Amino acid sequence: MPEISISKTASAGSVESSDCLVTVTPADSIEIDYSGANKKIFEKRTEAMTRAILAEYSVTAGRVHIQDQGAIEITLRARIETAVERALEARLP
Amino acid sequence: MKKHAGTENRPCRSMLYIPGDSPGMIQHSPAFGADSILLDLEDAIAPSEKDAARKMVSTFLDSFDFGSLIVTVRVNPADSEYFENDLKEIVPRTPDAVRLPKCNEISDVRAADCLIAEIENDNGIPVGTVKLHAMLETALGIENAFSIAKASPRVAALTIGGQDLTADMGVQKTLEGWELFYARSRVVMAARASGVSAFDTVWTDINDIEGLAKESKQIAELGFTGKAAIHPGQIETIHEAFRPSPKELARAQRVVREAEIALHSGKGVVSVAGRMVDAPVIARAEHLIALSRLYDYEEDGGGLA
Numbered sequence: 001m002p003e004i005s006i007s008k009t010a011s012a013g014s015v016e017s018s019d020c021l022v023t024v025t026p027a028d029s030i031e032i033d034y035s036g037a038n039k040k041i042f043e044k045r046t047e048a049m050t051r052a053i054l055a056e057y058s059v060t061a062g063r064v065h066i067q068d069q070g071a072i073e074i075t076l077r078a079r080i081e082t083a084v085e086r087a088l089e090a091r092l093p
Numbered sequence: 094m095k096k097h098a099g100t101e102n103r104p105c106r107s108m109l110y111i112p113g114d115s116p117g118m119i120q121h122s123p124a125f126g127a128d129s130i131l132l133d134l135e136d137a138i139a140p141s142e143k144d145a146a147r148k149m150v151s152t153f154l155d156s157f158d159f160g161s162l163i164v165t166v167r168v169n170p171a172d173s174e175y176f177e178n179d180l181k182e183i184v185p186r187t188p189d190a191v192r193l194p195k196c197n198e199i200s201d202v203r204a205a206d207c208l209i210a211e212i213e214n215d216n217g218i219p220v221g222t223v224k225l226h227a228m229l230e231t232a233l234g235i236e237n238a239f240s241i242a243k244a245s246p247r248v249a250a251l252t253i254g255g256q257d258l259t260a261d262m263g264v265q266k267t268l269e270g271w272e273l274f275y276a277r278s279r280v281v282m283a284a285r286a287s288g289v290s291a292f293d294t295v296w297t298d299i300n301d302i303e304g305l306a307k308e309s310k311q312i313a314e315l316g317f318t319g320k321a322a323i324h325p326g327q328i329e330t331i332h333e334a335f336r337p338s339p340k341e342l343a344r345a346q347r348v349v350r351e352a353e354i355a356l357h358s359g360k361g362v363v364s365v366a367g368r369m370v371d372a373p374v375i376a377r378a379e380h381l382i383a384l385s386r387l388y389d390y391e392e393d394g395g396g397l398a
Contacts, residue, residue, distance in 0.1 A: 012145050018117030075116035078152035082145045 006062025010086035013071075013079035020071040022083040027063035030054060036068030046076060053080050057088065104384050105129050105163055105319045107331045108292060112137035113146030113166075119153050122162060125325040126332075128387075129163035134179055135170070135194055143175050147182050154186035165226060167192040171201060177208070184212040190224035190249060195257075197233045202244035209247065221247055226292070230254030231261045235276045238283035251284045252321070253277060255294030266297075268304055270311070281316040293320040302330055309334030335384065342385045345378035352378075 011023040020036075032047045050064050064080065071079070109127040111118045113134045122130045132153075138146045150166055166188045169175035172195075183191060193205050202225065210220045225247045229235050235258065242251050255273055259266045266272065277293065284291035293312040296305040305327055309320055313334045320331050337345070348365050352375045355363040363370045 016115075016117060018120060071116060072120055074152050074156050075120070075149070078116070078145075078149040081152070082148045085144065085148075 002058055003060040004058045004088065006059060006084075006087050008087050010083050010089075012082035012086060015067060015069055017069055018071060018075065019069050020076055020079050021067040021069075022076075022079045023065045024083045024087045025063045025065070027061055029061055030059070031063040033063065033065045034068065035066070037070070038068075042068065045073075049073065049076065050080055053077065053084065057084050059084065059088075062087070103128070103161075103163065104335075104380075104387060105290065105292075106335045106384075106387075107322050107328045108163075108165065108319060109322045109325060109328060110137065110167075110295070113150045114138060114142050116149060116153075119149070120157070123158075123160045125328060127162070127322065127325070127328045128319070128332075129165060129189075130159075131165050131167050131192060131321065132188075133167045134175070134183075135167050143169070147175075147179060151182045151186055154183070154188055163190075164188045165190040165192050167194065167228075170195045171205060180205070180208055180212060184209050184223050185216040185218070187218060187222055190226050192226040192228055192252065194228045194254070195230055195234070196227040196237075196241050197231055198237055199240050199244045202227055202241055202248060206245040206247050223247075224249035226250040226252050228252050228254050229276075229280060230257035232258070234258075235279055238280050239286060242283050242287035242289050248287075248289055250290035250292055250318075251280050252292035253280050253294050256297070258294075270308060277312060277315055277317070284318075285316060290318040291316065293317045295321045295323045296327065297323065299324040299326060302326075306330050306334065332387070336388050337381050337385050339390070341381060342390065345381040345385075348375060348378040349382060 006024050006026050009023065009025045011021060013019050013021040015021050030051065032050050034043045034046050036042060046066060046068070050066070054062070105128045107127045108129045108131050109125060110131045110133050111122060113132050119132065132150045134143065134146050134150065166183050168179035168183065168191055180191070191209065196202055205225060209223055209225070213220050213222060225245065227241050227248055229238055229241065229251060234241065238251055242248055253276060255266060258276060259272055262272065264272045281291045296308055298304060309331050312320060322328055322331055348370055351365045352363045352370065363375070
């Protein structure tokens with residue numbers, strides 16, 4: 001498995017209700033930064049989910065910032081994947 | 094993969110367009126009351142967001158429970174750079190159908206059909222699972238309506254795109270809609286002749302409910318099986334246009350009842366009130382009864398026996 005670092009900034013999503021804005025930026029290790037009205041309830045869940053998605057892309061370094069506007073898990077996953085794919089775009093075949 | 098809840102052969106009166114990158118609307122879609130939704134990757138999505146919309150729709154198709162909603166995805170046109178990726182991501186998630194814009198000739202449908210079959214094969218999905226709705230939105234497409242409908246068994250519906258069509262004809266879309274009269278009739282006839290559904294174009298003025306009601310009634314009477322909507326507020330009006338009258342329903346029930354009696358007593362010919370009734374009439378009566386189940390008929394005494 002290749003180890004991939006996020007080397008460019010990319011974002012996906014919006015700040016509309018039921019959506020989220022995900023921004024990935026270069027970092028030395030995996031860092032997850034979650035903000036949202038229900039941070040207490042959803043921070044851990046979202047962090048675990050984000051780590052799992054990063055692992056699917058073999059990403060071992062990068063910072064993921066999530067501004068959650070009340071997104072369901074399906075939406076969070078779609079936005080995180082889009083942001084990661086955009087950041088990795090130059091690498092993909 | 095979308096869970097199918099027996100959506101085949103269900104009446105599909107309304108199809109609500111939802112932009113593919115609007116998660117809020119997608120997650121609430123089962124609550125809008127539409128018979129079907131059209132998750133849009135085409136016109137509603139800016140070029141910079143095509144990837145995001147494709148991902149959003151794919152992820153919803155993977156895990157969201159759409160209940161009994163018929164789910165169709167409108168992909169980008171075959172001549173766009175997005176087309177192949179749209180199909181590659183969407184088809185494996187088996188929506189009920191893919192809506193293909195700008196079908197002008199048989200070859201457009203055949204090319205999409207081949208590509209979809211290839212993707213179905215690669216993913217172990219029976220070939221023909223994902224239906225195709227051919228969108229006719231040019232003069233050429235309208236003139237080729239019948240051959241497009243017959244191009245592949247995958248084609249399950251013809252649908253007319255009024256905006257692009259009137260532009261192609263070089264005319265304005267009017268409130269009365271005479272400029273679309275021929276095109277609509279042609280599409281309905283081609284659809285009936287080939288046994289597929291016929292869906293009408295959208296009514297774009299969301300504030301003009303009266304205009305929508307008039308147009309919906311008109312296209313229902315022309316023979317369309319459903320109409321697209323661009324706002325949840327249009328659904329009820331569209332459904333109302335397809336409501337069978339209590340008189341029609343009573344007649345349909347009688348036809349079906351008499352047909353059953355005739356069948357049980359071994360008679361080949363059915364007659365209702367002294368008039369002979371044949372198979373297409375019985376089929377239409379059955380369809381009408383299925384349709385009436387979508388409406389509340391208890392209160393006005395027209396309920397089912």
